[in-house]
Amino acid sequence: MDPRDLNSGADLISRFIDFEDYELNNVVFQGLDDFWGPHTVDKFACCYNAKLPRFNSRFFQPGSEAVDAFCQDWRFTNNWLCPPICLIAKVIKYLELCQARETLIVPFMEVIFLLEFLF
Numbered sequence: 001m002d003p004r005d006l007n008s009g010a011d012l013i014s015r016f017i018d019f020e021d022y023e024l025n026n027v028v029f030q031g032l033d034d035f036w037g038p039h040t041v042d043k044f045a046c047c048y049n050a051k052l053p054r055f056n057s058r059f060f061q062p063g064s065e066a067v068d069a070f071c072q073d074w075r076f077t078n079n080w081l082c083p084p085i086c087l088i089a090k091v092i093k094y095l096e097l098c099q100a101r102e103t104l105i106v107p108f109m110e111v112i113f114l115l116e117f118l119f
Helices: 008-014 026-036 085-098 108-118
Strands: 041-045 055-057 078-081 101-104
Touching: 026 078, 085 101
Parallel strands: 041 055, 041 078, 078 101
Antiparallel strands: none
16 A cells, blocks of 8 residues: 555645635734733634634644634633634524623625625
């Protein structure tokens, strides 16, 4: 067996492109953190865009506290939430379930969708 065949799973993950990977400017983050913080956990981050030392990631990342933010208890932290667009509705439902404290960042283009979802 060719050793490259044994590496097919890792190779597939390394080629994954996350088109919903966006982040907030550091200066804007700092202003929001000063106003509504201090935030303790960045729930939807990766090793290169985490705004806080404690962060959760979609896949294993160096320095990540946990994989899959929805498997974590959000109640006892002040959460920084900048989720992928496809997860915004799920995040809102999870916030209701946990009754967590958070700052939720939503791209402007999604505001109309959220208004329909919330009202």
